[in-house]
Amino acid sequence: RIYPLMRVTLTTSDGASVTVSRQLTKHSGFIEKAITDMAVDDNAVPLSAVAVDVDDATLKLVIEWLTEHRDDALPYPEKTDEERRADDIPAWDQAFVQKWDTKEDQQQTLYAVITAADKLDIKGLLDMTCKTLANKINGKTVEEMREILQLECDFTEEELAEIRKENAWCEN
Amino acid sequence: MEILALPDLFLRKLMRTMEIDYRMRLRLVSRAFEKLVADTHAGYFADGSIHTYLDYNTIDESDPNSRAAEMIIICFGDKSFTFVAKPEILSQFLHLRNRLFSGISFGAFGFKLIVDSIPIDFTRQIVKQFKIGHLRLHLNTETHLENSRKLIADFPRSTYTMYLQQFMPEVEQLLSLPPMKEMHMVVPRTPSISAATFFQLITAHKLLHIYRESVAINWQELKHAMQMISCDARERTARVIVRNDSMVGWLRSEGLSESTEPRTICRGFELIANRTPQQSAEDDHDND
Numbered sequence A: 001r002i003y004p005l006m007r008v009t010l011t012t013s014d015g016a017s018v019t020v021s022r023q024l025t026k027h028s029g030f031i032e033k034a035i036t037d038m039a040v041d042d043n044a045v046p047l048s049a050v051a052v053d054v055d056d057a058t059l060k061l062v063i064e065w066l067t068e069h070r071d072d073a074l075p076y077p078e079k080t081d082e083e084r085r086a087d088d089i090p091a092w093d094q095a096f097v098q099k100w101d102t103k104e105d106q107q108q109t110l111y112a113v114i115t116a117a118d119k120l121d122i123k124g125l126l127d128m129t130c131k132t133l134a135n136k137i138n139g140k141t142v143e144e145m146r147e148i149l150q151l152e153c154d155f156t157e158e159e160l161a162e163i164r165k166e167n168a169w170c171e172n
Numbered sequence B: 001m002e003i004l005a006l007p008d009l010f011l012r013k014l015m016r017t018m019e020i021d022y023r024m025r026l027r028l029v030s031r032a033f034e035k036l037v038a039d040t041h042a043g044y045f046a047d048g049s050i051h052t053y054l055d056y057n058t059i060d061e062s063d064p065n066s067r068a069a070e071m072i073i074i075c076f077g078d079k080s081f082t083f084v085a086k087p088e089i090l091s092q093f094l095h096l097r098n099r100l101f102s103g104i105s106f107g108a109f110g111f112k113l114i115v116d117s118i119p120i121d122f123t124r125q126i127v128k129q130f131k132i133g134h135l136r137l138h139l140n141t142e143t144h145l146e147n148s149r150k151l152i153a154d155f156p157r158s159t160y161t162m163y164l165q166q167f168m169p170e171v172e173q174l175l176s177l178p179p180m181k182e183m184h185m186v187v188p189r190t191p192s193i194s195a196a197t198f199f200q201l202i203t204a205h206k207l208l209h210i211y212r213e214s215v216a217i218n219w220q221e222l223k224h225a226m227q228m229i230s231c232d233a234r235e236r237t238a239r240v241i242v243r244n245d246s247m248v249g250w251l252r253s254e255g256l257s258e259s260t261e262p263r264t265i266c267r268g269f270e271l272i273a274n275r276t277p278q279q280s281a282e283d284d285h286d287n288d
Helices: A029-038 A056-068 A091-102 A106-119 A123-137 A142-149 A157-171 B008-016 B020-026 B031-039 B087-100 B120-126 B142-154 B171-175 B195-204 B219-231 B244-253 B277-287
Strands: A007-011 A017-021 B041-055 B069-076 B079-084 B103-113 B130-139 B159-164 B182-185 B207-210
Touching (some): A007 A029, A017 A056, A091 A106, A106 B008, B008 B041, B031 B087, B041 B130
Parallel strands (some): B041 B103, B130 B159, B182 B207
Antiparallel strands (some): A007 A017, B041 B069
């Protein structure tokens, strides 16, 4: 049973402390497990804070997302064998990610949130960020993909030609 | 941080959402991405298929020994792959498949392997890493039946639909087939199926579709068949075309006759309306 008024204090990797409602943290498998491991009474505020290996700026974004999704159903449905879809990101989530476009390094923010979602085991946030990145890549040329993914081509010309030949073969 | 430093769980999830076309492009991004594409699952596709056919356009009319090329076409997602069914070309395809994904899932996958001379092992190698929920099997010859049995053995947890299109197996072969989600028997000009065989088929298969064929059955046996279907715990629907004299015999046995009043309930039947053939014909005409 979850007591929504219960507060949980999270300490970040850069030493900041944030106190949030259990209603938000219930979406994090990591935090829920940490609280369970503390064996505290659910009615009480844990005496020990939960240490999360996430920096303060990223945690704030995660909490912003969790606040919007506090009423999402749990457990999060696993969709490994369902139809592939990346076009069903809720409007609020799309706007949430688009806000980062104004940041100096939007891609690094996205990667930081992805890493945090994985560490904190927040399946909904991981799914959303996955779809966001998939949408950025899908439909792009190889050059555009490299630019989005911030990767250099490390193939030799011969290797590239070989892969192109394989790809071209199967298109015939 | 660079993308390949992201959690493995995330990268695998990301690669499951990529269409085949973009997986092919991602192979060209960098060495690490080429490896990531090869090492990850391609995700789920609702439908896929593999067909074999003879390409008569390849015949060289100046060469009397020239033959139509035996072709394989594989479709999944947004891509189709067509190639000549030769071992060395198959090896090239298998190499490419192994560089495109480590596994792939299909809701349903159709097998229409109409060229008997192409070994079934070609197909079995192609679909080796596939996970298939439902197999659609098209049969025209006894060879196809044996091939289908091998494919069923390769995918024992799947469900199956079988289309008997140009070939009707012997009764023993027919009854030894595993339960099908759908069994379509649409072979023209074949002898009638016996009532005993029919009873076993309706018990075995969830959906039995017999078209262009007939079942040698009297009205008592038809009634028995309907009772079997009614008692089945599975969701069943029966749609039968019955000779007039069979249906009349059955209805009379239930106590219904031309003089029965509408809204009369006789055993399992309720008479909604009593119409002469002429009235029925007029109604049909009005509805046209």
